[in-house]
Amino acid sequence: MSLASELNPTARLLMGPGPSDVHYRVLKAMATPVIGHLDPQFILIMDELKEMLRYLFRTKNELTFAVSATGSAGMETCFVNLLEPGDDALICVNGVFGNRMSDIVERCGAKLIRVDAPWGSPIDPEQVKHALEKCNPKLVAIVHAETSTGVLQPLEEIGKMAHDVGALFLVDTVTSLGGTDVRMDDWGIDAIYSAPQKCISAPPGMAPVSFSPQAVKVMEQRKTKVQSWYLDLSMVRKYWEGAKRVYHHTAPISMVYALHEALRLILEEGLEVRFERHRRNHELLRDGLEKLGFEFIVDTKYRLPMLNAVKIPDGVDDAVVRRRLLEEFNIEIGAGLGDFAGKVWRIGLMGCSSTENHVFLLLAALKKIIGDK
């Protein structure tokens, strides 16, 4: 009996908001034989993964590992472990992912205090300062690279403000990690999460996270159980840390392999070289798009190199052009989300998708489809 044929999808150039193109060495790594999740050889691989993640997050935090689910579960892991019912949480919102944080805060039974900025603009530290005069939050959370708008958020000043009032500083680095500088320890970040399918260029399926000693202390002093069994770090960490590893759930072995190889590729390239590559290809794309008449959503100063949000020109049909890019040229770009649906395209140059060739091909295809204006 058969209900499906062998997988045979068309290879694409992934230039949307993620996943990005995956290196053949990462694809090959997933064909490594599956071994047991408590096998001493697998424990060694986990330890290497933790060490490489520390390097990428630029942290010395002991509690650094990858959650066994996708990036959004990394977000949820941070909030459900740090918040208890009745806590106050200050969330900075200037796009889809700040909204998502707010939703999770309410599901934790915590009190949500929002600081909003317009979509496409960063959060102004002055706003946070004013908000902090009127509340006493357990944590301040913000998105480093808003995937829905293309904004790069400066973090240091807001991090200091959070610490000045005794709050933890929680940062979403889903789209920034591996593509631009992330300095967890230098910037005073207490809890951080990311995802492999953006600038790390591994397939989606895990969520790198790290917690400062202060964040760990807050978790250890909880009075209530974490609402999620699956994401409860008081148990999960006994599997990822220590001499004797305790079974909690079965880790996604092949995803660990993929992330391990993707991190090895990043270390081989070197962080500075990689960040410079992302900046250079962003500029190449920007120049080409501007020649075609596109306008960027975000001011130059706050523009992400790996996620380019541009206005869809008047008279250009959003769905038609994206479909033609996909069907005729095998190029995927991202639609607008939320407030930006139908108005904005999100063009990703992430990890292995950040190359001159990707830029040239997209520009040529766009030129052919919508014409040289």
Add this chain to the structure above:
Amino acid sequence: MSLASELNPTARLLMGPGPSDVHYRVLKAMATPVIGHLDPQFILIMDELKEMLRYLFRTKNELTFAVSATGSAGMETCFVNLLEPGDDALICVNGVFGNRMSDIVERCGAKLIRVDAPWGSPIDPEQVKHALEKCNPKLVAIVHAETSTGVLQPLEEIGKMAHDVGALFLVDTVTSLGGTDVRMDDWGIDAIYSAPQKCISAPPGMAPVSFSPQAVKVMEQRKTKVQSWYLDLSMVRKYWEGAKRVYHHTAPISMVYALHEALRLILEEGLEVRFERHRRNHELLRDGLEKLGFEFIVDTKYRLPMLNAVKIPDGVDDAVVRRRLLEEFNIEIGAGLGDFAGKVWRIGLMGCSSTENHVFLLLAALKKIIGDK
């Protein structure tokens, strides 16, 4: 810079409680190029996956898919979507996974009513009947194949009792699915979850689930938000169902590929042939182990074919033998969990690990290590 070498784990014979050996076609499937999680070609692959899962669960349920995390998150998905604070839930406990269900029920703010049986014995329907006379639960939950003890639980009678009092019937088929008969619709199961790394023989990383129309109705009538954003099916199902797929989180593309290929292999073999293979190899192992002086924990009638729980003979050092099996013969078997730690071995013959060769090799290795008694 380098912090880790290329992956080079020793290939093992996986004869523990999971993961099981993964077919080379499944490993190869993960090397399929990653495409976008909203790519029309990926949507088709998701639809095929759903159809194959329906075949495996023997259900017509529309809401049948795979959660983007490992099996334990499948368990959590069922409970957090069906229970609300203040609901009563009757949980049958005769091993680790019934205990885990109970823990999750309490984290949902629901009232836990337990029916306990000794580890190694099934739940007696009479016990459930008595318990139901004294409570009015929203759901009755039970484990079909207790991975911690090797017990196969008859389901039909308890399912009828649950329905007679208007409760939903929730069943854990993590270890049974793909290795022995699971008939969701015939047995009146309203919510079911499983995992790919047991008798399906795909790598861990997703959790197949299915929900009856009645269970869907209960979800749709919730008064409170699901406590987990990541597992909230009111949003997740908009990505897995319908003409227009709505982004919720980025699906683990390569894990979907792996599960897709593993399900194709199951359909090619045929369910009856596959179940018979599991039964036959279990009997071969049983005969061999009994010749070596091993005793099974579970009565013949309730013994799982894919998970063989045996007493560790007197004078045999648990850790030493398991380490020698792994180091000298590359064979992994499972330690005892919970009450059975140090007293029991769990020998898996799951999916691709259920072959005559696996049985012969394990018996030969055991004979060499602990001697012919």
